[in-house]
Amino acid sequence: MLYDLGRADLRIKWLVTCLLATLGVSYVFGALMVSLYAGFTPERVAATYAGREMSMPMPPETTMVMEHAMSMADFAKPEVHEVDTNLLIQDTHVHVPMYGVIAAALSLVVAGLSLSQGWALALITLLFSAPWLDFAGMWLTKFVSARFAAVTLIGGWAMGVGYLAVTALAIHQMWLRTRGVDR
Amino acid sequence: MNLLLRGAVIATVLHITPAVVLVKRPDAVQALLPGADTYLARDVHLSDPDAHRLHELVDWSPEDGVLTFYSGKADTTGVGALTFVRVDTPHGPIEVAVGFTPQGAVRGVIVTKATVEMKPWVLEAVGAGLVERYRALKPGDVPAGAAALVGHVGNLAAYIAGEVDKGVARGLAAYGTFYAVRNVGA
Numbered sequence: 001m002l003y004d005l006g007r008a009d010l011r012i013k014w015l016v017t018c019l020l021a022t023l024g025v026s027y028v029f030g031a032l033m034v035s036l037y038a039g040f041t042p043e044r045v046a047a048t049y050a051g052r053e054m055s056m057p058m059p060p061e062t063t064m065v066m067e068h069a070m071s072m073a074d075f076a077k078p079e080v081h082e083v084d085t086n087l088l089i090q091d092t093h094v095h096v097p098m099y100g101v102i103a104a105a106l107s108l109v110v111a112g113l114s115l116s117q118g119w120a121l122a123l124i125t126l127l128f129s130a131p132w133l134d135f136a137g138m139w140l141t142k143f144v145s146a147r148f149a150a151v152t153l154i155g156g157w158a159m160g161v162g163y164l165a166v167t168a169l170a171i172h173q174m175w176l177r178t179r180g181v182d183r
Numbered sequence: 184m185n186l187l188l189r190g191a192v193i194a195t196v197l198h199i200t201p202a203v204v205l206v207k208r209p210d211a212v213q214a215l216l217p218g219a220d221t222y223l224a225r226d227v228h229l230s231d232p233d234a235h236r237l238h239e240l241v242d243w244s245p246e247d248g249v250l251t252f253y254s255g256k257a258d259t260t261g262v263g264a265l266t267f268v269r270v271d272t273p274h275g276p277i278e279v280a281v282g283f284t285p286q287g288a289v290r291g292v293i294v295t296k297a298t299v300e301m302k303p304w305v306l307e308a309v310g311a312g313l314v315e316r317y318r319a320l321k322p323g324d325v326p327a328g329a330a331a332l333v334g335h336v337g338n339l340a341a342y343i344a345g346e347v348d349k350g351v352a353r354g355l356a357a358y359g360t361f362y363a364v365r366n367v368g369a
Contacts, residue, residue, distance in 0.1 A: 065228075066225070070223060087271060
């Protein structure tokens with residue numbers, strides 16, 4: 001095969017290693033950011049994207065007012081980070097292109113690995129479908145049912161699994177596998 | 184590959200940095216409802232016609248169609264009300280707290296949240312006296328804090344002042360249309 005990372009020039013191996021390390025750092029901080037703003041449980045993801053529990057599913061026929069007492073402690077409670085439709089449109093517009101670029105970069109690494117065609121296609125599909133699941137889950141949680149928060153979680157974990165699989169295979173084939181390979 | 188690189192650059196430039204709390208809500212409440220010891224939250228669930236009316240006034244619909252006002256009392260005397268308004272900008276959201284006196288004039292405005300990217304612009308605008316420009320405005324008045332700052336601050340601080348103007352305009356419209364009419368003197 002013309003493009004084989006296991007036999008590639010040292011400079012290419014180093015480039016790919018640096019790319020994977022940089023993406024790894026961004027994934028770690030991405031996970032930290034998710035833990036700060038949305039959380040890793042379906043309940044917290046649903047609270048972030050589905051909106052307030054008290055919200056009415058449809059606008060009332062006439063404007064309605066509800067009042068309740070507040071204490072200063074209520075104002076001090078940690079706020080649930082809510083993503084409304086406008087912000088979700090903005091998030092989707094901003095993040096999906098970058099996710100596509102990351103999936104493409106990792107897929108280029110996959111194309112240089114010694115894998116069967118089936119495994120390579122499966123990995124590439126995983127890399128692109130994971131962010132689709134992530135954002136599909138957010139939209140479905142907002143407009144269909146809070147139960148779709150699980151789809152967002154599956155998408156997020158799938159992104160992590162895809163990255164780890166590509167990184168482990170690439171590091172192994174580029175730096176650790178010795179038989180029949182020129183370093 | 185060229186397309187990929189261009190996509191990466193565009194996505195990086197457009198990436199929105201996380202929101203940071205500039206002033207905590209309890210601190211904003213104490214500053215805008217001074218002396219209050221009891222508080223009431225009022226959620227106004229807008230009907231479609233009322234939501235449309237508000238949209239016509241200030242080109243804005245509140246999150247989930249709900250306006251929330253907080254009023255405060257010292258003993259039995261009303262000290263005013265406040266609302267938190269979010270403004271979505273291309274650089275991410277900011278949140279503005281707009282407080283009103285019992286007479287219905289703006290007592291004060293506090294920018295409570297911004298993104299990491301916008302924080303220095305907000306601080307520059309606020310440091311140049313932006314929020315003082317809103318004091319005593321009443322529903323129907325047009326906030327013009329940004330215009331007053333032009334030439335005194337950098338372009339980005341003047342830009343963010345325009346976004347704060349939008350937040351104050353929304354607060355004024357919401358208060359004047361859906362709170363003050365029910366609560367003369369509250």
